Amino acid sequence: MLLYLLKRLFSLIVTLFVASLVVFVVLEVVPGDPASYMLGINASADTVAALKSELGLDQSRFARYIQWVGGMFQGDFGTSYTYRTPVAEMVRERLNVSLPLTLFALTLAIVLAFPAGLLAASRRGGAADSVVMAITQLGVAIPNFWFAMWLVLLFAIKWQWFSAGGFPGWGEGFFVGMKALVLPAVALALPQASILTRVLRSSLLDVLNEDYVRTARAKGLTRRQALWRHALRNAMIPVLTIIGLQFSFLLAGAIIIENVFFLPGLGRLIFQSIAQRDLIVVESVIMLLVFAVVVVTFLVDIAYAWVDPRMRRGF
Amino acid sequence: MSVAASSRFKTLLPGAFLVLVFFGAALISFFYTPFDVETLNIKNRMLTPNAVNWLGTDHFGRDILSMLMVGARTSIAVAFIAVGIGVLFGVPLGLLAASYRGRWADEFIMRGNDLVFAFPALLIAIMITAVFGPGAVNAIIAIGIFNVPVFARLTRGASLSLWNREFIMAARVAGKGSARISFEHILPNILNLLIVQSTIQFSLGILAEAGLSYVGLGAQPPTPSWGRMLADSQTLTTVAPHLALFPGMVIVLTVLGLNLLGDGLRDWLDPRLRRER
Numbered sequence: 142m143l144l145y146l147l148k149r150l151f152s153l154i155v156t157l158f159v160a161s162l163v164v165f166v167v168l169e170v171v172p173g174d175p176a177s178y179m180l181g182i183n184a185s186a187d188t189v190a191a192l193k194s195e196l197g198l199d200q201s202r203f204a205r206y207i208q209w210v211g212g213m214f215q216g217d218f219g220t221s222y223t224y225r226t227p228v229a230e231m232v233r234e235r236l237n238v239s240l241p242l243t244l245f246a247l248t249l250a251i252v253l254a255f256p257a258g259l260l261a262a263s264r265r266g267g268a269a270d271s272v273v274m275a276i277t278q279l280g281v282a283i284p285n286f287w288f289a290m291w292l293v294l295l296f297a298i299k300w301q302w303f304s305a306g307g308f309p310g311w312g313e314g315f316f317v318g319m320k321a322l323v324l325p326a327v328a329l330a331l332p333q334a335s336i337l338t339r340v341l342r343s344s345l346l347d348v349l350n351e352d353y354v355r356t357a358r359a360k361g362l363t364r365r366q367a368l369w370r371h372a373l374r375n376a377m378i379p380v381l382t383i384i385g386l387q388f389s390f391l392l393a394g395a396i397i398i399e400n401v402f403f404l405p406g407l408g409r410l411i412f413q414s415i416a417q418r419d420l421i422v423v424e425s426v427i428m429l430l431v432f433a434v435v436v437v438t439f440l441v442d443i444a445y446a447w448v449d450p451r452m453r454r455g456f
Numbered sequence: 457m458s459v460a461a462s463s464r465f466k467t468l469l470p471g472a473f474l475v476l477v478f479f480g481a482a483l484i485s486f487f488y489t490p491f492d493v494e495t496l497n498i499k500n501r502m503l504t505p506n507a508v509n510w511l512g513t514d515h516f517g518r519d520i521l522s523m524l525m526v527g528a529r530t531s532i533a534v535a536f537i538a539v540g541i542g543v544l545f546g547v548p549l550g551l552l553a554a555s556y557r558g559r560w561a562d563e564f565i566m567r568g569n570d571l572v573f574a575f576p577a578l579l580i581a582i583m584i585t586a587v588f589g590p591g592a593v594n595a596i597i598a599i600g601i602f603n604v605p606v607f608a609r610l611t612r613g614a615s616l617s618l619w620n621r622e623f624i625m626a627a628r629v630a631g632k633g634s635a636r637i638s639f640e641h642i643l644p645n646i647l648n649l650l651i652v653q654s655t656i657q658f659s660l661g662i663l664a665e666a667g668l669s670y671v672g673l674g675a676q677p678p679t680p681s682w683g684r685m686l687a688d689s690q691t692l693t694t695v696a697p698h699l700a701l702f703p704g705m706v707i708v709l710t711v712l713g714l715n716l717l718g719d720g721l722r723d724w725l726d727p728r729l730r731r732e733r
Contacts, residue, residue, distance in 0.1 A: 156571050163571075167583050282659075282711035284666050287686055287704035294693045393576035397667050401690070412671070415586045423586055427579055435574045 145446055153439045160431045165206050168424050196222055209424070218425040223417045228425045231410065238308055239399070239406035242322050243391045246329035250387065253334040258341030263368055265346060273338065280335025285394065289328035289401040296324060306403035325402045329394060333387050340383045344376040351375070378448060385441030389434035468720025474713025478706070482528035491519035493526050493680055502696045511702050514685070515692060520699070524706050527680040530592060531710070534674070535661030537596045539654050542603025547650065549604070550611025551642060555634040557616055566612070569605035577602035577664055585673045592681075595674040599664050603657050610653055614646040648725040655718035659711045666707050682707050 193199045197208065212219055218228035261273040297305035303324050311318045348354065349372050357367040396408030403409070407426055414422035490510070497517030505512045511520040553565040575583075581598035588594060615638070618624060627637050668674035669683025677684065682703045689699035 152567055152570065155567065156574060159571055160574055164583070168586060278712065278715065279708070282663075282708045282715060284663055284670075284686075284704065284707055286667060286670055287700070287707065290686070290690060290693055290700055290704075294697065298694055390576065393578050396578055396582075397671055400671050411582060415582065420586070423582075427583065430576070430579060431574045434576065438570075438573075 142446065142450075146443065149439060149442055153435060156435055157432065160435070161210055161428060162206075164424055164427050164431070165209065168420050169202060196220070209421075213425070213428065219421045221414075221419055221422050223414070223419045223422075228422050231422065232407070232425060232429060235405060235407045235410045237311060238322075238404055239392065239395055239408070241318070242325055242329070242395055242399075242404070242406060243388065245319070245322050245326040246333065246391050246395075247384070247388055249326055249330035250333040250337055251384065253330065254337035254341055257334075257338045258345065259368070259373070261338065261342045262345035262349070263365055270342075273342075277335035277338045280331050281339075283331065285328045285332055286397050286401050288331055289325065289398055292324045292328055293401070306401075308404050321404075325395075325398050325404060328401070329391055329398050333391060337380070337383060337387070341376065341380050344379045345372055348372040348376045378445065382441055382445060385437050385444075388437050389430075392433055393430060466720075467716045468724055471713050471716030471718070471720050474709055475717050478528050478710045478713065479532065481525045482532050485522075485525035485529060489519075489522035489525050491522045493518055493522050494678055502692070502699070504696075504698060512696075512698050514699055515688065515696075520685075520702055523680040523685060524682070524702060527682045527685060527703070528706075528710075530669075530675050530679060530681040531662050531665055531707075534592055534596050534599065534665040535658050538599035538603055538661045538664075539657050541596070541600030542607045542657060543650065543654065546604040546607025547611045547643075550608040550613075551615060551638040553608065553612045554615030554619060554642070555638050557619065562612075565608065569608050572601060572605045575602075578667070581668050581673050590673045590676060592675040592679065595665055595668045598668070599661050602664075603661075606657060607650070607653065610649065611646060614649050615642045618642050618645055648722075651725065652718050652722045655714055655721060659714035659718070662707065662711055662714070 190199070197205060200208075209219060216229055218232060220226065221228050221231060224231070257273050257277075261270045264270050293305050296302050304321060308321050309317050345368065349368065351372075354367050354371055357371050358364065362370065392407075395406060396411065398404075399406040399408035400412070407430070411423060411426045414420070414426070495518070497513070500509075500513050500517040501515055503509055503513040503517075509519050509521070511524070513519055514523065549565050549569075553562045556562045577598050580601050581595060584594040584598055619642075624637060624641055627641055632640070665674055665681070666683035666686070669681045670687045672687065674683055675681035685703040686700060689696070689703070693700050
């Protein structure tokens with residue numbers, strides 16, 4: 142287990158290192174120099190040069206890469222070209238919206254998927270199963286931003302239960318903040334809940350064919366008792382993997398949903414920064430998301446190997 | 457009715473029908489659309505569905521049915537080429553990794569896959585857009601890059617078990633090299649799996665293209681695209697909900713059709729893979 146852990150940790154570090162190189166190199170070739178962009182076309186060469194040295198853009202690419210990566214280790218993401226504020230501060234502020242939104246959506250997806258998956262698996266082939274499968278088939282086909290538009294039209298504009306967009310801030314109180322995230326979270330959760338339901342159902346059906354479930358039935362448990370006492374726990378492994386994967390998909394997918402609801406999250410920050418050639422912000426946000434994806438995948442792999450020793454071989 | 461036959465009626469045929477309708481509409485749009493999609497007719501803007509404009513008109517007075525037909529071309533082209541990129545690069549990489557299983561080339565390819573997997577398609581699209589500006593080509597590249605590790609992993613996983621089978625041993629004894637065995641014996645045996653996965657990636661590609669166009673990273677005006685039509689309709693949902701209704705429904709039905717077709721093909725081509733137990 143220790144060897145496996147070390148191997149995975151090593152590959153995690155290599156992946157992050159190469160990813161940081163890719164992000165830096167790709168965004169370095171972006172046409173347009175941030176300093177002249179910020180000052181407009183009428184700026185004199187001297188002013189541009191002065192701003193360049195202030196932003197550190199006159200240093201070599203290598204030095205800037207080292208500075209960027211070295212800074213990130215200490216939680217320093219550099220200074221935004223446009224706003225002249227520390228990127229770390231801007232990101233933290235936006236994470237206050239994106240992270241709760243992602244967790245909210247993930248919780249909703251799990252809360253919806255478990256009863257639905259269990260119901261479908263326990264009534265396999267029956268009417269309830271067919272209905273659940275038909276709904277999930279639709280759920281994976283509906284684009285979440287389109288679904289979001291109808292949520293806004295019905296619940297925000299027609300019935301006015303929620304606001305159509307924007308975020309009041311957590312200063313207004315926890316429930317006011319959460320209320321603003323309800324519609325976006327529902328929109329994000331729909332396809333994920335559908336996928337999770339299908340995975341849980343098929344994983345349960347796999348497990349229900351195992352010998353130990355037959356033994357449990359033979360000793361007198363009903364089908365439902367066998368499902369709850371023996372099958373569910375064993376069916377959880379693939380389900381947990383998918384939940385781990387979904388966390389990163391949700392964090393990235395939130396970029397589009399934040400646009401529908403005008404939420405001041407990481408997604409809006411990234412689009413704004415591209416438009417303003419604020420590349421240091423783009424680089425940092427992308428790196429942060431990549432970091433989240435890689436770390437969550439790593440944790441899921443470790444959990445998997447811990448639960449199931451067979452996974453430790455030749456990962 | 458046998459299980460196979462019932463599955464054919466439940467998934468394969470409806471799926472194939474929906475997919476044919478949308479491919480057909482895209483093809484027909486090259487020769488004929490009810491109205492020209494590039495002529496603006498402000499006088500007839502935002503008409504609800506009627507006898508002349510079957511699905512109504514948009515905020516520029518363009519016929520929605522015609523725009524959906526031309527938009528199908530964008531969606532299908534982007535998704536198709538993106539799947540093509542995934543297959544073209546991913547399958548050989550997967551075959552190579554499997555033939556060098558356990559050695560450094562395998563390790564190198566699989567770690568490269570992990571690296572690409574760390575970048576969700578949306579992030580790749582954002583990075584490409586930051587460099588080259590938005591456009592349909594960037595959407596293709598972004599979704600295509602995302603597809604490469606999907607196919608590489610699938611190919612490697614399916615090939616690995618085949619390498620231990622007798623008929624591969626026989627081919628090796630006969631003196632065939634790894635590359636020849638990969639293409640002559642491994643590939644034909646995993647083709648079904650690849651076809652099914654291609655259908656799934658195709659449907660994901662259509663969803664991704666719609667999402668990218670919706671946030672302005674995909675097809676640019678005046679090229680009609682389903683995602684762009686939704687983006688344009690967003691501020692008008694209260695006055696003209698049909699502007700948002702039809703493009704969305706078309707996306708749902710196309711993706712649904714492709715998913716059903718994929719499920720049906722899987723059951724039909726390889727009953728061992730059947731999931732609907």
